[in-house]
Amino acid sequence: MTRRQITGFSNPTVKALRALREKKHRKAAGKFLAEGLRLLTDARESGHLPEVLVMAEGRDPHPLLAALEADVLSAGGEVIETSAEILGKITGKDNPQAVCGVFAEFDTSLAALDRSRAKIWLVAQALRDPGNLGTMLRTGDAVGAGGLILLDDCADPFSAEAVRASMGAVFTQAIALARWDEFLPWLRSGDRQLVAASLRDAVPYRGAPYAAPCFIMVGNESRGLPEEYEAACDLRVTMPMKGRADSLNAAVAGAVLAYEVLDALGG
């Protein structure tokens, strides 16, 4: 167990932590940042402790923070105390929370998913907005989904914005990254129903014949799903669109479908 104090902005540890705000450095290090006591407590209660815990000097004492600190130290992690200014430099915020943690990225291979573990799985294709991505993780947690499968070129689920928008669900939902041509054979190698909202050859989403494990797929924010992906679905559903628009926000569409499926499958 180690504990140390950092006082200099140019300290190499500060630089390394700060670099985790950029995707290429996250991937190189295999680590990501999560900020705030609530998020870190969610992580701890989900069985994830940070490798490094960074705390601001002069913070208010809090029993959950003390518990977190003790757990990190007894697990062999490192605790760093530093100024609020340096913590702000690490997280890139003018008003940083009093604590942040560095976590090892999780296994994001399809092979690590156990589809029998949940009735609902969310799938996103080329989702570019990290806020949408985090929101889908949060929705997945709420409906008891097993996890989120990210197809093709999605935003990074370990970015600060996605982690924040997930409200801790990044620690409870499995996350897999895959290309379509890896995903489809994996999907079809076991029980599944692949479902998407579609305008063609579709049935109303209310009362549709959903079946577990149900994989609910949403497409890119601008372009929606490629035709080929829609065609590969086991079930295509339509949602009422009463106005001018022909689509919903991707995270919203996924959530409305997920709550419908949850009810249909006896949620």
Next chain:
Amino acid sequence: MTRRQITGFSNPTVKALRALREKKHRKAAGKFLAEGLRLLTDARESGHLPEVLVMAEGRDPHPLLAALEADVLSAGGEVIETSAEILGKITGKDNPQAVCGVFAEFDTSLAALDRSRAKIWLVAQALRDPGNLGTMLRTGDAVGAGGLILLDDCADPFSAEAVRASMGAVFTQAIALARWDEFLPWLRSGDRQLVAASLRDAVPYRGAPYAAPCFIMVGNESRGLPEEYEAACDLRVTMPMKGRADSLNAAVAGAVLAYEVLDALGG
């Protein structure tokens, strides 16, 4: 009808347009910016023409853009041609779309709302994220809502981010801004059912006794709704929360409820 060319970055019109990216200047001018041919075409088809249309030189010709230009000119508006660089300076984007428009802000008084016009109305309290706000407008359009009522200190619905996230619904949904102590007497002066998701004294959201006009209220992203606001609801509903979290993203919660209400009211 006027048409002119602007070549200088320091042109006062460029400065005035650029200033519309800031809320205080939008409020002072009573105007806002919308960017991109798709959004401007949605606006036009909803009966809203920009007072000023700014187009990049060297843009690709497009019949919808030509139609827009003709309509703006014949309505007495102004058309400005400028470089892509200056357009980027106005919109604050490195890769601006080829066109943007300046619109007069709409009447946002409660008095302007006609509640008999729609079965569903969305209400947001202290919603801080312009993306969430725009997403709620978009959802409102999709479920055939009448509009969005913004209580207390919300993000500005006329910010570039909210306008963009609304996908044109800022032009189809009525928008009202009100304090709670103005809203409640207005609400109770006519038919209404005020509904919110709540953990206390609530019935399951599926099959709840929804009634039109149904006002679906969501709270602030961090704090949710104040107790007093929940207590004032005519109907409190619970949504399943199967995971660690006890809440959904505000725009997601509003959408799941809105689709449920749409179905219940014979959508």
